[in-house]
Amino acid sequence: MHVLFCNWRDTAHPEGGGSEFYVEQMARGLVERGHRVTIAAAAFEGAAADETVEGVRFVRSGAKFGVYLHIFARLLTGRYGRVDVVVDVQNGLPFFTRWATRKPVVVLLHHVHREQWPVVYPGLVGRVGWWIESRLAPRLYRRSRYVTVSQATRLELVDLGIDRDRIAIVHNGSTPAPRLGGPRSTTPRLCVLGRLVPHKQVEHAIDALADLVDQYPELTLDVAGDGWWDAELREHAAARGVADRVTFHGFVDNATKHRLLAEAWVMAMPSLKEGWGLVVAEAGQHGTPTVAYASAGGTQESIDHKDSGILVDTPAQLTKAIDEILADPSWRRFLGDGARTKAASLSWEASQSRFAEEIARAAGR
Structure with missing residues (x-):
């Protein structure tokens, strides 16, 4: 299958972090299982607009907020090619992919942003953002499966009205650390x-x-x-x-x-x-x-x-x-x-297998 991840950033982005690392681990796991994977994300200075890294294709366009419109328009007009499953990675806001494609959509969400909205965007912007996340998105994706990384987030999603049986938990794994010489600091x-x-x-x-x-x-x-x-x-x-x-x-x-x-x-x-x-x-x-x-x-x-x-x-x-x-x-x-x-005790391989099962389930395979 061709799986399209719609993500705000990727790990090469200056503001990339753990959630982006998780997305790319899942993407590589799908590639290893024979699928074709594209990650659509925001452009940034010095980044290639289209490149393939470790079998995963990265297509970058739009800036911090413009990326939402860019990805929606490209998916709607078929510019990512034939797509079998879309993974809508919701970092506060969805990409509204349910309105851009008839293909199965899986929502990947690390945590609910109830507390962050008023801190990062105080006032009207934060209230609108939280309304979209808590009211509009659950309704828009009411037929989609969800993947999250913890039971805590799963319970928050249930509180937003999302059916418990549509939410799968796929934990983070752990990458072996590079070998390092030298002792721990002698001072605190x-x-x-x-x-x-x-x-x-x-x-x-x-x-x-x-x-x-x-x-x-x-x-x-x-x-x-x-x-x-x-x-x-x-x-x-x-x-x-x-x-x-x-x-x-x-x-x-x-x-x-x-x-x-x-x-x-x-x-x-x-x-x-x-x-x-x-x-x-x-x-x-x-x-x-x-x-x-x-x-x-x-x-x-x-x-x-x-x-x-x-x-x-x-x-x-x-x-x-x-x-x-x-x-x-x-x-x-x-x-x-x-x-x-x-x-x-944490394994990326186990998480990748579990995620691949969810993708197959969403596709009806």
């Missing part, structure tokens, strides 16, 4: 990995650092990732008096990312919402435990509380949990061993 280090946007709440990690520096004079924080909230975060670090202790690495390559994870004593994930939290397993491969908010949703499944990491409810609890891990080497090793075991 925190790290945060992800896009620098408001709903990732990196400020909470900076606040934890500021609150703990008197107890740990050598404590530092590595922030890996890029995004439009970068300047605000730097200002926040300066306002808290820890600008000299926070290193903003920007976008990093895979080797650098894993080096930072391996050196860290704790990874903080203060995100407002996560469908799963791919970086939790990446940190776990190095025996680095994660502290995250339980209310983020998917973290309740990517982290086994008090076994592979810690789940908390408030910023004060986040700081306290980090403090306890930094202060107790045996507790840190226990959680690190659990994080490593949890990461090893």
Whole structure:
């Protein structure tokens, strides 16, 4: 079959992240099973408009918001060729593919954006966005199958009126980490990995650092990732008096990312919402435990509380949990061993097989 993924970005995009990595893992799994796969995504500076990477064709057009219109028009007019199944990847907004094709449409959704809309787009824009996601999209895709990455998101979709039996869960896998030399940092280090946007709440990690520096004079924080909230975060670090202790690495390559994870004593994930939290397993491969908010949703499944990491409810609890891990080497090793075991239990191959089954089911095969 020819499977078309309609996605906001791809992993080569400067703002690409874990959800884009998941999409491309599923796409490669379909290619390995003999299918033809196209990923339609936004264009960006320096990117090829049409290229094939590891058997997956990438077609890029439109910018951050224009990509929705571009993909809809191209699908409607058949410019992607004959398509057998469409995967509409909903990052807040759908691509309205149900109106552009009569072919089966599978909705891939990592998490519901109820909390993000008023944070990222306060006012009317956020209210309209949430109305589209919560009211219009469930009705538009009422005959489509859904794939999501966690039970938490599945329950949120059920709350939006989507039939439980139309929602499949396909978890994230775990990619073996590159071999790295050198020991863990001899001084306490925190790290945060992800896009620098408001709903990732990196400020909470900076606040934890500021609150703990008197107890740990050598404590530092590595922030890996890029995004439009970068300047605000730097200002926040300066306002808290820890600008000299926070290193903003920007976008990093895979080797650098894993080096930072391996050196860290704790990874903080203060995100407002996560469908799963791919970086939790990446940190776990190095025996680095994660502290995250339980209310983020998917973290309740990517982290086994008090076994592979810690789940908390408030910023004060986040700081306290980090403090306890930094202060107790045996507790840190226990959680690190659990994080490593949890990461090893996740398989991209198993997830790809499960996703391929859902594609076949949608196509009636």
